[in-house]
Amino acid sequence: EAGVTQSPTHLIKTRGQQATLRCSPISGHTSVYWYQQALGLGLQFLLWYDEGEERNRGNFPPRFSGRQFPNYSSELNVNALELEDSALYLCASSLSAGALSSYNEQFFGPGTRLTVL
Amino acid sequence: GNSVTQMEGPVTLSEEAFLTINCTYTATGYPSLFWYVQYPGEGLQLLLKATKADDKGSNKGFEATYRKETTSFHLEKGSVQVSDSAVYFCALSDLSGGSYIPTFGRGTSLIVHP
Numbered sequence: 001e002a003g004v005t006q007s008p009t010h011l012i013k014t015r016g017q018q019a020t021l022r023c024s025p026i027s028g029h030t031s032v033y034w035y036q037q038a039l040g041l042g043l044q045f046l047l048w049y050d051e052g053e054e055r056n057r058g059n060f061p062p063r064f065s066g067r068q069f070p071n072y073s074s075e076l077n078v079n080a081l082e083l084e085d086s087a088l089y090l091c092a093s094s095l096s097a098g099a100l101s102s103y104n105e106q107f108f109g110p111g112t113r114l115t116v117l
Numbered sequence: 118g119n120s121v122t123q124m125e126g127p128v129t130l131s132e133e134a135f136l137t138i139n140c141t142y143t144a145t146g147y148p149s150l151f152w153y154v155q156y157p158g159e160g161l162q163l164l165l166k167a168t169k170a171d172d173k174g175s176n177k178g179f180e181a182t183y184r185k186e187t188t189s190f191h192l193e194k195g196s197v198q199v200s201d202s203a204v205y206f207c208a209l210s211d212l213s214g215g216s217y218i219p220t221f222g223r224g225t226s227l228i229v230h231p
Contacts, residue, residue, distance in 0.1 A: 003160075004160065025224040040223065041223060042206065042221045042223035042224050043206065045218050045219075045220075049217060056218055058218075059207055060136075076144070090160060090161070092160075092161075104217075105163055106219070107160075108131075108153075108160030108161040108162070109160045110158065110159055110160045111160060112221075113125075
């Protein structure tokens with residue numbers, strides 16, 4: 001069974017540009033999570049989508065946005081790129097969070113390395 | 118709010134040495150605790166978990182015990198291998214804030230030499 005896939009593997013942009021990152025969850029998973037892994041800072045939660053809707057958002061500015069498509073794949077968009085946006089962006093998927101009754105294990109993709117010059 | 122503190126790395130060991138990676142946490146609720154591992158070039162994988170006090174999670178020779186009194190979840194392995202070289206993340210998850218979004222530590226890099 002295929003795991004979580006992300007594209008592209010690497011992305012190089014210049015300051016002020018926009019970046020689009022894509023994620024395909026494991027078949028049967030309806031929840032998708034986005035994290036930023038900046039050097040030395042661990043994983044910072046960005047966004048959570050479930051059943052096509054944004055369910056929760058981390059402490060990031062509005063220029064970080066995304067969406068989830070009917071097939072549960074997801075896009076992360078970063079507008080007006082800044083140098084400090086350079087990081088590894090990880091996507092994870094899980095079974096639907098349902099009524100938030102428990103933690104469903106998240107399965108991670110290999111990430112997209114975004115470099116802003 | 119919730120937070121996780123891990124010992125800073127890198128931790129460098131010889132093969133067959135004993136490993137301890139310290140992790141302490143603060144949480145507003147009663148969290149579940151996790152260790153994830155990230156091998157070079159790969160995403161994070163769940164290594165082990167514990168959901169209540171005194172539970173011991175174990176997998177692939179790694180162990181961690183949920184210590185509520187010391188708010189700790191230290192990762193241990195009796196004899197490390199070169200293939201254990203990776204970055205290890207401690208994490209917690211509870212329903213504070215209305216969702217089970219996990220909080221991760223900064224990660225500890227482990228380097229095992231032959």
